[in-house]
Amino acid sequence: MAGTLAAGALAGCAGKNQVPSIGYGVDAVVASYNGGSALGANSGAAAVFSRVLTGFFYTGPDGQPVADTDTGTAKEVPGEAQTIQYRLNPEGVYSDGIPSSCDDLVLTWAARSGRFTKPAPGGPVPLFDAASTDGYRDIERVDCQPGSKDATVLFRPGKHYAAWKTLFNAAELMPAHVVATQVKVPNVVTPVQTGDQPTLERVADFWNNGWTLAPGKLDLTVLPSSGPYRIDSFGDKDGLVLVKNEKWWGNQPKTPRIVVWDRHSDLKAKVSDNSVGVLDVGAGSLGDVSLSGFHKQNLPGRGVEQLVLGTGGVFGGADARRAFASCVPRQALFEKFGHPDYTVKIGLGSGPLNSRTVQQDSVYYQSISGAGDKYKGDGTAAQAAASSSLANQTVRIGYVKPDDARAAMVAAIADACKAGGVNVIDAGAPDFTASQLTEGKVDAILGGTAAMPGPSGTLGATDAIAALRTGAGLNFGRFGNGRYDAIADQLAAEDNSTVVLNLLNEQENLLWSEMPSVPLFASPRTIGFGNGMENGIAGATKAGAGWNMDRWVLKR
Template sequence: MSRRRRIGVAGVVAIALVATAAGCSKGEDQVPSIGYAIDNVLTTYNANTVDGAASGARQAFARVLPGLSYLGPEGRALADGDVGTVTAQPGDGLSLLYKVNPNAVYSDGVPVTCDDLVLAWAAGSGRFTGPDQAPLFHAASRAGYSDIDRVECRPGTKDATVVFRPGRAFAEWRALFGATELMPAHVAARAAGVPDVVTALQGEDTAAAARVAAFWNTGWNLTEGELDPAVFPSAGPYRAQSYSAEDGLVLVANDKWWGNRPATDRIVVWPKGVDLEEKMASGDVDVLDVGAGSIDGFDPGKGFSTVHEPSRSSEQLVLATGGVLGSADARRALASCVPRQQLFDTLGHPGYAPQSGLGSGVLNSRIVQADTLLYPPVAAVAGDRYLRADTGAASAALSASGQGPITVRVGYLAPDARRAATVAAIAAACSPAGITVQDNGSADFTPSALAAGKVDAVLGGTASAQGAAGADSLVPPAYSLAEGEGSNFGQFRNGRVTEIAGKLAVETGYDRQLGLATEAENILWSEMPSIPLFNEPRTTAFADGMHAAVPNPTAAGAGWNMDRWILLR
């Protein structure tokens, strides 16, 4: 039976009252539960860990764990006044005053405080390391947070002053402490046996930080069944109620939410792995947000409005810097036989053909967005190189690497028809050069397999993400190539590229950005830690009768405003 038909009559009546207030016409009833399908797995509540950032956590929990901002459809951070405010303070360096909404409280009754900001900063700062100097917190990115000198916060209060290091005025500060980045510090403190997480982290108590980090890294992992409200409290319009393969991730209205009540009381998030055709036919899925062409032969068809569009995620091959691809010559050999133009022509722009900007051609920059003024001169670095398969160049580069025939294992989250076709096309083009390309896509794949040596390349989006990804920013793609970053799955090391990533984080002038990005691309096309292909195409489908649903081809996905969704039948 459809999940929608299992909702009780009382729930239907309650929701119908909301629909009436929203102005539904006579004869239309509001559907009490909306199904939302994404093309990524759900393994953790914490979207900030290395594996969490590559998962679907950002799409699922943006309205469960909101922050001081959210990622809008244009890819820019927009202020979320329900959670609080941030104001830049006068002075020589960058200093920000954060004021958390006085009414903000978690679903377990514990207030949202500046403690949560301190935990987010500590986790992303890279400041806390173990005896081997490895970061205690397995954060996906340190961008912005590593630039913070200190967070001034009196434990349990609502205000915090965030002071940046001299010369490190992070240009995109409005995006800090955003949706899914504020985790409940009181839960981590309790689990770690740390009475006061603020004092411990501000005082750089390594032993206490290690216990907090151990929980932050894995303590919010998802397992099937009811989700303990004491471990998974919400600070948003929805709270996570349960999670299972059969029933999906069930989000229900949070009665402690202080803002506008969700327009629909129940959202079910269906992760990758469910039978989408069956779920849509049964009425369990009303919103679909997946990679275009990822489901072989699938068309939402009648009853849905469908949009195909380019995203801000850069479809790419992220390469290992060890093993058979340990030398730049070997990586250039692979790049020489990858038919990038063919891949774009056949897989890169389904259902649309813009003349410029996103989705208009082969992607020739790893860092700069294709719809910016910076893109044409930066992309010109690539010239006409590496557009079409060149067997001679690939063979010569492979020989220069000192290797004979090699096998390159390409991993991605399967099933994915478009990525399978991508690997097949690369395999056919590279075989004559002595490079066997092997499809290692799997249903349990994570980009961490690259660092572990289980694959030689990841086929994915920006920062190796397997589902929705990307923003209108230079920072995430640049930092995914910086040494020591969790999202640098290929473990690429180049001191100058790392330095440039740091400079791009604080630089706002066009000329300086142009010079830095151009220099970086010159290095990257030589060292070849990744091979950019095209802006990842996305497909978003909404059931007929859906109101307030808007595609968001960024890391946020279509669920960015799920609390406003209304479905009328």
């Protein structure tokens, strides 16, 4: 023991010591462990749990899918139908000692395929409250012997999903054995394969609700980890505490404890009292907070800062939605909020964003982005609103408070739309959720891709595409357009650039005409790493700066 102390003392004299616990301040809202559900995806599970619940791929710092061979391997097999062979790591085991198995893939597919429904007054509705079914609904079946490490995923004849590396991903591949225990069945594979409706309804009920997270109310038995960290506790005072998962078989995490402070923590205070070693928030959202102890940068994100509009109430008609878009001062909002401390000449963050689904650095962007040019929000445009069905109407814009930048944006929109006779109200609240748009409690959401309050977006824009699809969980405005759905399906499989360009042009014209949302700009993010931090790599995507938290080392 004396030797250890002496070594520690020497280390202290020689330089800085490694800090055993790092605070991660992120403007996600910790609400669900299940990143494949609408609640989990919208609240930011990918930014918090990517190194707790691992998958075959995770979202890298540029928004691209990166293979995670610690979880297993996935490879496309040649053949007439698209087929992916998944092989889980033989050493893979959850923190509760139960081995990972292909049951996890079967559960994820069942929940996200859209094929399991229950009767409702207006016709069948999905059993599972999935964020989206994109890719999964094209899968014919998942061949899996319960408990096996191997799964073969076969797509439907004639279907091809180019973005298959976004399936069975980190924060979305959930532990099937937990569900089996909760609903008291030997495994979830058999009821899925046999279509056992009563059991599937119980499975869906747990998948939808059993993984919700609230401070002080954790049942750790349903929250096993398949990654380098596991949940230890979650409280208002102490944050969400992640600790080293003793059963993890891969490279051990460099720091044994990470404390996540989400948007419901007082992030400003946490930064001021040095509780935070890594910060990832919307630029300007914390107001005049001092980041003197950080190496920080503002950068354009892969998320789309946008107004997601309802399709009922005041926005029941496309003409009202277009009128509102014409009074939103898109150019002025970009100038003031869209590129803080940076000026980009071309590509991501170089101007107002004229597409909801195509990134500004895409080879297609310049050719398809013209449809949005007339929506600049100048004085003439505001007058267009005055002569529309929106005149003398009230528009309530919701977002998660506190957020200084979004509050100022709503004020600027209110000011601009007043000239068009439209009364814009700030309906932001600390307990705001995207489902309030679906319920008609607000008329629009100011947020990122798929109305996410915090980190959002990927290179392939899969969430952005899904958020406009009829019936998708992330489609909080309940927009539905069969032609949009068909174009999205075709684009998911198309590799001929001329066909892609034609489809994208048609899609953009359709979306600017129907106006389910008003894109503003690439969401600017402030990412800061405390002085003395090693291996901090900014990722302005839905996985946030926490995408590689198991590599972080902070020396003080």
